[in-house]
Amino acid sequence: MLVEGLAKIKVEGVFYNPRMKFCRDLDMVIFKLMPGKTYLDSLSATGVRGIRAKLEAGKEPFFNDISKKAVKVIKENLKINGIEAKVYCEEAGALMRKEKFDHVDVDPFGSPAPFIDPACFSAKKCISFTATDTAALCGSAVKSCLRKYSCFVEKVEFYPEVGLRVLAGKIASEATKYDKAVEFFASWAKEHYYRIHVVVKRSPRLAAKIYENYGYLIYCKKCLYREYINIENKNNTKSCCPRCGEKLKVYGPMWLGNMKNAKGDLSKVKKMDVDKKVKEFLIKLNEEIDVPFYYNVHEVCKRLKVSPKPVDEIIEKLKEMGFEASKTVLSGNGIRTNASIDVVEFLLQKF
Numbered sequence: 001m002l003v004e005g006l007a008k009i010k011v012e013g014v015f016y017n018p019r020m021k022f023c024r025d026l027d028m029v030i031f032k033l034m035p036g037k038t039y040l041d042s043l044s045a046t047g048v049r050g051i052r053a054k055l056e057a058g059k060e061p062f063f064n065d066i067s068k069k070a071v072k073v074i075k076e077n078l079k080i081n082g083i084e085a086k087v088y089c090e091e092a093g094a095l096m097r098k099e100k101f102d103h104v105d106v107d108p109f110g111s112p113a114p115f116i117d118p119a120c121f122s123a124k125k126c127i128s129f130t131a132t133d134t135a136a137l138c139g140s141a142v143k144s145c146l147r148k149y150s151c152f153v154e155k156v157e158f159y160p161e162v163g164l165r166v167l168a169g170k171i172a173s174e175a176t177k178y179d180k181a182v183e184f185f186a187s188w189a190k191e192h193y194y195r196i197h198v199v200v201k202r203s204p205r206l207a208a209k210i211y212e213n214y215g216y217l218i219y220c221k222k223c224l225y226r227e228y229i230n231i232e233n234k235n236n237t238k239s240c241c242p243r244c245g246e247k248l249k250v251y252g253p254m255w256l257g258n259m260k261n262a263k264g265d266l267s268k269v270k271k272m273d274v275d276k277k278v279k280e281f282l283i284k285l286n287e288e289i290d291v292p293f294y295y296n297v298h299e300v301c302k303r304l305k306v307s308p309k310p311v312d313e314i315i316e317k318l319k320e321m322g323f324e325a326s327k328t329v330l331s332g333n334g335i336r337t338n339a340s341i342d343v344v345e346f347l348l349q350k351f
């Protein structure tokens, strides 16, 4: 028997990954702030996430796993934790087509792609997705990304963010089929996984507006120049880099808008009594400025053949110059800023 958060869990040969504890710790704080009562843990395994959602965030959980062995273990774990809840033994997509829940959680082995459509259909208020197919999302496995996410990307030096925006774009576009507009509540990439929490709202008008934040990253492999362009303006794309003349790459379509704290609720974390590391991470996430595609300071310095500079100092310098700038949870070497690559290179060379 092991203890995670307020839950006591028996594993007994069913999938349980202790490396995902921090992710579940973050989730519990986020769940407290997200709307909705009924919560489907659609790929439960031991049921740890749904059990914690009940004990720590006051959700009314429903459990599901296609494996009979997992269902047996979930039922035992519910008993141990004094929880009464329905446990389904169904294919998750089929269940989500049949029943609706306020909040649907999709935590699969590998890619969530097969479950995005049914989750968008089933969820009345919120959806949470995990993805561990990082090679497909971040541009290492180009064909796999095309097959699963209908998106063309290659690996760039800020690949964790590209992967997150590919997944976010797929979720946003799948939801609009059901006239649902998504707002990103919290999303991050860490170690071997991506995690995205969204709030959905049924409105054909708002669902159409989603595409204002959907489009392409235009990128120069040679000099790291980048810009982004809305899907409706694709024909206005330059074909050559305005800095160095190299042929530009066009990656996407993907999500280009805000990736977190859409309604400002994440800022409540500051006043919450939660674990220090969890709090630090969520405050850092909340304080990231809303500008897509961070600069990887190490990579820019390497190209310039100058020694790497501390991220904090560069952020301060950018702010002094009147630009917006922040760190990012996606990379210790990352800077988010509305300054151009020319400005960033100027600073890295000067100091």
Ligand SMILES: C[S@@+](CC[C@H](N)C(=O)[O-])C[C@H]1O[C@@H](n2cnc3c(N)ncnc32)[C@H](O)[C@@H]1O
Binding pocket: 015, 016, 017, 020, 042, 043, 044, 045, 046, 047, 048, 049, 064, 065, 066, 067, 070, 090, 091, 092, 093, 107, 108, 109
């Ligand atoms: C990654 S594990 C879930 C981990 C769990 N959510 C946690 O936090 O520990 C995925 C689970 O999904 C189940 N599963 C795989 N494909 C499924 C499907 N199509 N429908 C329902 N369950 C499925 C597996 O049996 C496995 O227990």
Ligand SMILES: [Zn+2]
Binding pocket: 220, 221, 222, 223, 224, 225, 241, 242, 243, 244, 245, 246
């Ligand atoms: Zn260039």
